[in-house]
Amino acid sequence: MKNLILFIMLCVATLSADYRVPVKVPSITFPIAVDQDFRVMQRNCQWCHSYGYVLNQGKQSREFWHKVVIKMRDVFKAPITKEDEKTVTEYLFKHYGNKKLK
Amino acid sequence: MQRRDFFKLSFVASAVALSTSALASSTRQPIDSQKISTVAFPEKRPLITYSDRPPLLETPRDAFTRAITPNDEFFVRWHMPRIPTHTYISSYRINVSGFVDKPLSLSIKNLKEDYEQVQLTAVMQCGGNSRSAFSPTTSGIQWGSGAMGCASFKGVRLKDILESAGMKNGASWVGLNGDDKPIMDKMPSFVRELALHEIKDDVIVAYEMNGEDLPYLNGYPVRLIIPGMYADSWVKMLSNITVSKEYKELFFMDTAYRIPDNECECETEDNLVSKTKPITTMNVKSYIGYPTSNTQITANSNVLIKGVAFDSGHGIKEVLISLDGGKTWEKSELERELSSHAFRVFKFTFRPKVKGKVTIMAKAVNTLGEAQPFAHEIEWNHGGYKYNGIDSVTIKVV
Numbered sequence: 442m443k444n445l446i447l448f449i450m451l452c453v454a455t456l457s458a459d460y461r462v463p464v465k466v467p468s469i470t471f472p473i474a475v476d477q478d479f480r481v482m483q484r485n486c487q488w489c490h491s492y493g494y495v496l497n498q499g500k501q502s503r504e505f506w507h508k509v510v511i512k513m514r515d516v517f518k519a520p521i522t523k524e525d526e527k528t529v530t531e532y533l534f535k536h537y538g539n540k541k542l543k
Numbered sequence: 544m545q546r547r548d549f550f551k552l553s554f555v556a557s558a559v560a561l562s563t564s565a566l567a568s569s570t571r572q573p574i575d576s577q578k579i580s581t582v583a584f585p586e587k588r589p590l591i592t593y594s595d596r597p598p599l600l601e602t603p604r605d606a607f608t609r610a611i612t613p614n615d616e617f618f619v620r621w622h623m624p625r626i627p628t629h630t631y632i633s634s635y636r637i638n639v640s641g642f643v644d645k646p647l648s649l650s651i652k653n654l655k656e657d658y659e660q661v662q663l664t665a666v667m668q669c670g671g672n673s674r675s676a677f678s679p680t681t682s683g684i685q686w687g688s689g690a691m692g693c694a695s696f697k698g699v700r701l702k703d704i705l706e707s708a709g710m711k712n713g714a715s716w717v718g719l720n721g722d723d724k725p726i727m728d729k730m731p732s733f734v735r736e737l738a739l740h741e742i743k744d745d746v747i748v749a750y751e752m753n754g755e756d757l758p759y760l761n762g763y764p765v766r767l768i769i770p771g772m773y774a775d776s777w778v779k780m781l782s783n784i785t786v787s788k789e790y791k792e793l794f795f796m797d798t799a800y801r802i803p804d805n806e807c808e809c810e811t812e813d814n815l816v817s818k819t820k821p822i823t824t825m826n827v828k829s830y831i832g833y834p835t836s837n838t839q840i841t842a843n844s845n846v847l848i849k850g851v852a853f854d855s856g857h858g859i860k861e862v863l864i865s866l867d868g869g870k871t872w873e874k875s876e877l878e879r880e881l882s883s884h885a886f887r888v889f890k891f892t893f894r895p896k897v898k899g900k901v902t903i904m905a906k907a908v909n910t911l912g913e914a915q916p917f918a919h920e921i922e923w924n925h926g927g928y929k930y931n932g933i934d935s936v937t938i939k940v941v
Contacts, residue, residue, distance in 0.1 A: 464585050464628040465633050466904045469595040489624045493594035499680035518727035539680070
């Protein structure tokens with residue numbers, strides 16, 4: 442961990458006004474639930490956003506998570522198949538649900 | 544297990560603690576004392592971290608004792624996963640096109656040399672700041688109250704840029720597009736539209752923040768500044784300005800960042816309001832920077848309460864402090880006003896005599912007489928926008 446912090450500090454220190462050194466946004470491991478459907482969620486959601494984006498929505502209803510999955514497909518154009526739509530919704534509701542259907 | 548300890552356990556535990564009983568809608572204090580990450584982002588010190596892609600960083604409470612929020616503590620909120628780094632800033636261009644006589648392609652050098660330079664100090668606040676106060680839990684990142692900050696910005700008037708391009712008769716909308724990019728081609732990019740009459744003299748295209756280049760994560764090299772308005776319109780990494788005759792439909796204008804278009808701006812989960820409006824201007828709000836929750840104070844010692852207050856630019860008239868749960872209120876002392884759009888620092892000294900818990904509340908009133916309501920009085924909206932409840936911090940007197 443110390444090395445990581447040192448590395449990031451060095452990166453910051455080398456930033457100049459013109460960014461001659463490419464800016465590197467750190468990658469963070471968010472503790473997401475792993476079960477048999479984890480990979481289905483991963484291959485559909487991870488294209489565009491971190492797991493932090495999922496975890497920090499709060500506990501939500503099944504309908505909420507279903508609408509989120511639909512929005513990601515219809516508005517943000519994530520290529521989610523009909524079958525994955527169902528699996529991802531169930532995964533999110535199971536681990537990040539509030540036990541309410543609606 | 545103490546709530547505070549619980550937050551220490553997991554990096555993103557904030558969301559987990561937000562499960563609600565959700566019987567009826569009831570608003571409460573937003574989450575507080577979230578864990579600060581061990582990882583620092585470029586040009587930032589470690590902050591409360593909700594996501595790395597896109598980056599979402601919140602400023603901890605103790606930063607809000609000062610009128611100016613330092614750049615390395617300033618909150619970060621992006622919508623798109625791909626944020627270009629402009630390695631060669633000399634080749635960066637802001638394109639002005641559409642319904643104009645003379646389309647422009649402006650470099651940062653052009654901005655600094657060809658236009659009048661303007662400086663102003665203003666509060667930048669995410670429309671969803673304090674969203675975690677709402678119950679039932681609304682959609683969106685469950686922010687505490689640190690998705691805000693106040694900085695001094697330097698740049699060029701948007702109006703001056705538009706005038707130099709020469710707007711054609713009938714021009715009435717200005718589209719502003721940031722350079723952050725979606726992953727999927729057809730995905731909507733983050734474009735905002737302003738009606739021409741909304742573009743006042745203090746709407747600027749800024750390249751400097753608190754005397755330094757705009758930090759990368761705050762929109763380097765240029766972003767829009769619209770004092771008084773929520774930050775969803777303050778387009779970062781501004782790259783395209785498009786003038787048009789008619790309003791174009793946009794996801795981030797027509798679907799996101801909207802509230803019920805009724806007097807209370809409220810609705811219920813079972814009865815969502817179909818007529819909505821953009822969130823636009825900020826309401827009056829204050830936030831205690833010191834002491835933070837669970838601070839231990841020795842009995843009979845002086846405590847200097849400090850915090851910040853702001854509104855949409857009418858200015859703060861007073862900030863009242865209560866030490867008895869909101870039954871009685873006393874005026875705090877206000878520091879000098881940097882600008883009517885800036886954080887106004889308030890100070891209040893007291894000497895706790897009895898050991899035990901003491902709750903400190905702060906309530907701001909603006910020059911129009913608008914005062915902050917209690918947290919539980921704030922009514923619900925589906926996006927969890929515009930929370931401005933009276934802030935509350937509980938300390939321990941030992």
